Amino acid sequence: MEVEVDKVVRQAVEIVGKASNIPMSFFRAPLDLEAKDDDSPVTVADRKTEAFIRAELAAAFPGDGIFGEEYGTENLDAEAIWVLDPIDGTRSFITGNPLFGMLLGRYVNRKPQLGIVRMPALDETYVGAAGHGATCNGTSIRCRGTQRLSEAMVYINETERLLADDPARFARLCKAGHTRRMAYDCYPHALAASGQIDAVIDFGLEPYDFLPLVALVEAAGGIMCDWNGNPLDLNSDGRVITAATPELRDELLDLLGA
Template identity: 45%
Template sequence: MSHHRAVSTGFAAHAAYAEYAAFAEAMADAVRPLSLGWFRRRLDIEAKADESPVTIADREVETALRARIMQTYPAHGIWGEEFGKTRPDAEFVWSVDPIDGTRSFITGHPLWGTLLALLRNGRPVLGVIDIPATGERWVGMQGDGGGARFNGAPCATSPVAALADATVYATSPDIFSETEFAAFGRVSAATRHRRYGGDCYAYGLLASGHVELVMEAGLQTYDYLALAPVIEAAGGIITDWDGQPLTLASQGRVLAAANPALHRQALALIGRVTV
């Protein structure tokens, strides 16, 4: 696809990362038909340990992604939602969430995605948010002068700098504990709009400047590792609720903002949330 070449040339400052970005996009292209082949079909639903539904598509997509990574970069590690960790101590490790938003997927809602991240020494340096049902894709790379890309074209976060003019997203009120939901309520009460739904799609909307904040809790590492390079390359900021960078050890509370001004205002309203 032509946008692969656009990504590679746009990321020319980091040739090795550009190669990985093109590879990640080629992987996303390859597994789109697998996930779409099961979308809006009746599935036998299993219950995972965290009660998140898992589908045949989840396993097929991750199996295909793992095979491509192991064939092309055998020294790289892999951290996947369905099949766990392979060589997690390698310098480069791929994080794979084959279907982020499984509940959306099995109910026919199109805003689920495939999340790919490349970590170098434990820090995400490349992220891909791919939305197969809509044909949309965001790519971001750490330190890239070309910024983030949406379907091969540059994208950037919103310039809105006041909470009163901002829109905040969360996937669902059910992801929060009582104290977490109170913190989300403090932030959302100060904004213009509060919206639910979207899973990883909301972070893509933030990277393209359509919404200003995403605030979530209870996320797993494979849920958020791909988001950070995209948001940061687009000009935004993404941290935990204490304002710390997201790492493998983060506790799953995520605050993404279009710019540092909004991020500071939201953090001040969140305060300290202990439970």
């Protein structure tokens, strides 16, 4: 099994590495935009990137299921399912901000096996596999050991949406931690996995936004859950916590539930 996981990791990293060339060929260039039903922007780069990755996955892992943002689901009854977001942070991408990412995760029997965050414009690849640890560009990474929220560096994602939907919780979060930053998308979760920050509060996500992150964060020693402390799955409501330690998770759950 170990050799098999190593092979899966190598193949998946190779696929996202090759796929990175597609968004980078469009980055900071004029783009034709569409609006999805939720008014989020879609670009030709999103569609081309996902189509490439899906084709590569189908060739390398025939029989596996796929859940992608742009082209939907295939074979979700399979033992192994890939979850894919070709450009996580399309608004960053179309405004020339390099903090957009590419997400790819693999679940086996509904358990996270592999999680990859590829940052094409930064040339960073974060990889975590169950039982195999986590790396950034091949160097081992691990979550910080911070146990007190008062000492933690906290990122709050999707702040406009959170403020509009739940201003009371947003106000409490703005007082949490030693240091706070407002942010978006997948990169803060990668920063938590690599020990740069301690926690991320996220909101309004879809399964392809958070499921690929779980194996990475857990392999780095951290925790991901919903705002009720439950494990994340396809039916989660999109409210997500990433925490470096159980103690931080518990304090954040208390804060969010107060």
